[in-house]
Amino acid sequence: MAKESRCIKILKNEGEMTRRKLIEEGLLDNSLKPFSDECHLYIPVTGDIPGAATEIFEERDISAPLPRHELIGGIAIIQDCDRDGARRLLDSRPVIHTVLYSEGPVTGEYRTKDYIVLAGKNTTKTDYTEYGQRFLIDLSAAYFSARLANERQRIAAMMKDGERLLDMFAGVGPFAITLSGKCSVVYANDINPAAVSLLYDNIRLNKKKNILPVLADARCLGGIFPPGSFDRIIMNLPMKSSEFIDIAFRLCRPGGMIHFYTLQSEPGEMEEELGKYECGKISERVVRSYSPSQHHAVYDIRVI
Known part of the structure; x- marks a missing residue:
């Protein structure tokens, strides 16, 4: 079902940091799915934030919980090889373009991991932003943790x-x-x-x-x-x-x-x-x- 809601409009590469901040402040409306256009992300909010606009959002199906995951830019890494969960996670946020499962721990002199693509684009590369710094990441080539x-x-x-x-x-x-x-x-x-x-x-x-x-x-x-x-x-x-x-x-x-x-x-x-x-x-x-x-x-x- 569709529902009208107040929202904020931001650049896509600011999506994850903004989402975390809204969660910390209790302002994210998690019952609705964010959506994006070519450059921007529209995130539904519960409060009256200055500069917020009104858009139509699709309501989430909250019957099944999303898999636990680590998010690095547009890649989500889940703990279990769960393709159904990976698809639900991919659909849950427009910033996610790929869901990966790690086949094992960090190994070898070069500290790398092997991954299986469970949903989305067939890639281990992403662009990640952390406190205003941007990083090009290839998870199969070099270890990286956003944690x-x-x-x-x-x-x-x-x-x-x-x-x-x-x-x-x-x-x-x-x-x-x-x-x-x-x-x-x-x-x-x-x-x-x-x-x-x-x-x-x-x-x-x-x-x-x-x-x-x-x-x-x-x-x-x-x-x-x-x-x-x-x-x-x-x-x-x-x-x-x-x-x-x-x-x-x-x-x-x-x-x-x-x-x-x-x-x-x-x-x-x-x-x-x-x-x-x-x-x-x-x-x-x-x-x-x-x-x-x-x-x-x-x-x-x-x-x-």
């Missing part, structure tokens, strides 16, 4: 202007690009050539002038940069970061900060290992749940 968006903002808020930053496992550049506004220079390293190629694209897309991509095994960075070269180091390789701790401590200056990400089952699992190094204050926090038995954690380490 660290708030974590990237947290670190940006900690930084001082003019820092020298090393991102040891940069991927397509979400940390490097987000944090570059506080930096004099960013060295963004990855061993995956496809990730570094996308990183180049994203640097150009966001018009960044102070990011230098590096294609290298992180084990070699100690031979590329002299000791104490950096004020801050990002180590977001949660399954293997512990293999590179000594390099990070060698490259971080005294008084600098290392952000060490890991997967763990209990709080404090890495404290003994980190205690072998010259550490000042160590703060630990949970970033997100990873599995029923593990969580993604970060240790903020002050080097002395």
Whole structure:
């Protein structure tokens, strides 16, 4: 059935961030389906928002819940190989063009996943916007998670202007690009050539002038940069970061900060290992749940 409702009209690439904000403010009318034209998205709202217009919307069929999913730009990744659920999810939001199912965990030296297309376009590529930064993503070529968006903002808020930053496992550049506004220079390293190629694209897309991509095994960075070269180091390789701790401590200056990400089952699992190094204050926090038995954690380490 069709129903008249107040709505807001926005550009398509602003759709997901706007939807999240409306949900937080309790203004999204989830009983109606948004729709789009060539450039714009029309989202139904429950409140009288300044500048809102009136349009006709199709009512949702809310008899069956939508599958749990992670949304990255126009791609939704669901947890089960459910083609019916994928189709309902595809139809639920005009911003979604593809629904994928991951066949397994991140594997290999290049940290990639294999995906099955369950609904929509036959692609693993999308354009993703995060806090005003745009990223070209290819999920089959390089790992990316939108779930660290708030974590990237947290670190940006900690930084001082003019820092020298090393991102040891940069991927397509979400940390490097987000944090570059506080930096004099960013060295963004990855061993995956496809990730570094996308990183180049994203640097150009966001018009960044102070990011230098590096294609290298992180084990070699100690031979590329002299000791104490950096004020801050990002180590977001949660399954293997512990293999590179000594390099990070060698490259971080005294008084600098290392952000060490890991997967763990209990709080404090890495404290003994980190205690072998010259550490000042160590703060630990949970970033997100990873599995029923593990969580993604970060240790903020002050080097002395």
